[in-house]
Amino acid sequence: MPAHQATSVAPRQAPSWGRRLVGIEGLRGMAALTVIAFHVGHLTTPQVATVGQFHVLQYFNQGLTLFFVLSGFLLFRPFVSSLIAGSRRPTARRFWTNRALRIFPAYIVIVLVVNALGFSKTPNAGVEHPYGVVHGWQLLIDTLLLQGLQPMTLRTGIEVAWTLSVELSFYLVLPVLAAVGFWLARRRLPALVGALTPPLVLLVGALAGRYLLFEKLQGMGPVDAFAAQWGPTWTAVVARSLFLHADLFAYGMLAAVLYVLIESGHIRRRAVRWMRPFFALGALLALYGFFQGWGGAYGDGLVAITAALILLTAVVPGRNDKPGILGLFLELAPVRWFGLISYSAYLWHLPIIRWVQTNLPAAQDSRRGFLLSLALVLVLTTAFSALTYYAVETPALKLKAWFMARAKLRRAEAEPEQAPAADLVPVATPDAESEAGAADPKPVNVGV
Incomplete structure (x- = not known):
């Protein structure tokens, strides 16, 4: 469709905060498993994790x-x-409430238990911090995720x-950037311009930040560069902030724009069938470039592109709206x-690794030692994680649903009466309205 031509194509399904996509939980699981394997290898069997058959662990x-990328x-x-639908923008208050209910309940419980067991990392002047119990202001700072x-x-x-902390920063910024996108769309610009503006702002900012960090580290040896990025330095504060990680969210946001265009019918289904193989090929190419060092200081961006394309390969349906092999x-x-x-x-595994290191004999730095350590850490992590998921996360998610229902009820009560009660008839199913507070779609200039 020409860029100047307006369109009134409505989405096939109303946007929803809660609708599950194929493969999302599985991708989260894969992400957690790779991080756990990385830390097990790095901390218990460092030689195995850097040389030999398992050297790929250093990239996990x-x-x-x-x-x-998934968050974005x-x-x-x-x-x-x-x-894209021309409906009401999701409210920032509900967005922030939902995010707080998702992040803080399990985190607060786990951080307090870990601290009580003496495995909190405590402040220290060196890169490697001792472990113990923290009190007072330090515990409050850790609990509120202000340590960064x-x-x-x-x-x-x-x-x-x-x-x-990086995630929380993204949560604070996202509704603001989205409001800018909606403002641009109201200025008769194509809706696609408004949708692309937030991720492009984050992408440009992060690339500039990575360039500045690269310049800062020029001339430093590996030890000094590591200390600058991970030690008690202001450089490390910036390096561990949203400023230098925003591009990773941005690639996920760009994938979201493409997915919504597909979902809403603005990209023809015949074209969609041809896209999925190119998603997979693009992911392989970006990953190959990362291993070849094409990205240099921006190498994480190539991994983020890989992740975004894998994500699209999983969630975009194939023929007959069936998931592909990856999705299955x-x-x-x-x-x-x-x-x-x-x-x-993700929260439990590192304290558990520290407990294993403290209370059990050191694992032999071999493939067998790594596999035994990984198996033990996975068993313990899975057990503790299942406990907190069902005892803490699930009730918090139910509370989130309760808040959503209350908000819908308040909106319904606030709407003016449109007709006498005897003449009222159902005009939409409950699913036709977004949990984010969307109004009826209006014709919009999408720009595709």
């Missing part, structure tokens, strides 16, 4: 990149759906919690179930 930390895709998609704001507390508490694998019950508990697993 990129599971974090997949997590960020899933959280931006409702905004894009509403923008200053050098001395950057990696305290649960060591991987700095990534949650990701929907296997064990893979999908581990994805459900993956958030808790």
Whole structure:
């Protein structure tokens, strides 16, 4: 369709915060498994993780990149759906409430238990922090995910919690950037321009940040460069912030734009059938480029592109609206179930590795030692994660659904009466309205 031509094609399905896509839980599970394997190898059998058959483990930390790409895709998609449909923008208050209910309940429980057991990382002047129990202000800072704001507390508490601080920063920024996109669409620009603006802003900002960090590290040896990026330095605070990771979310957001265009019918189904093989080929090419060092300081971006294309390969249906081979694998019950508990697993696994190192004989630095350590950590992590998922995360998700229902009821009560009660007839199913608060779609200039 020409860019100047307006279109009134409505989405086939109304945008929804809660509708599950094929393979999403499975991808979360894969991301968590790779991060766990990376830390087990790096901390218990470092020689095996860097040389020999298992040297590929040194790249498994990129599971974090997949997590960020998934967040960008899933959280931006409702905004894009509403923008393309010409419906009401999801409210920032509900978005932030939902995110808080998703992140904090399990995190607070786990961080307090880990601290009580003496496995919190405590402030220290060196790159390697000792472990113990923290009290007072330090515990409050760790619990509120504020440790990333200053050098001395950057990696305290649960060591991987700095990534949650990056996520929270993204949550704060996303509704603001989305509002800019909606503002642009109201200025008679194509809706596609409004949808592409937020990810492009994040992408350009992060690429600029990565260039500045690269310049900062020029001339440093490996040890000094590592200390600058991971030690108690302001450089590390910036390096572990959204400023240098925003591009990873942006690639997921761009994938969300493409998916919504496909879902809403703005891209013809015949073209969609040809897209899926190119998604897979593009992912392989980007991954090959990463291993060949094409990206240099921007190598994580190639992994993010790979992750975004794999994500699209999984969620975009093939012929007859059936999932492909990747989607079927990701929907296997064990893979999908581990994805459900993956958030808790991500938080539990590193303290469990530290407990294993402290209380059990050191694993032999061999393939057998790695496999035994990985099996033990996975068993313990899965057990603790299932407990917190069903006892903490699931009730919090139910509370989130309760808040959504209350918000829908308030909106219904606030709507003016359109006709006498005797003449009222159902005009839409409950699913026709977005949980984000979408109004009836209006014709919009999509620009595709």
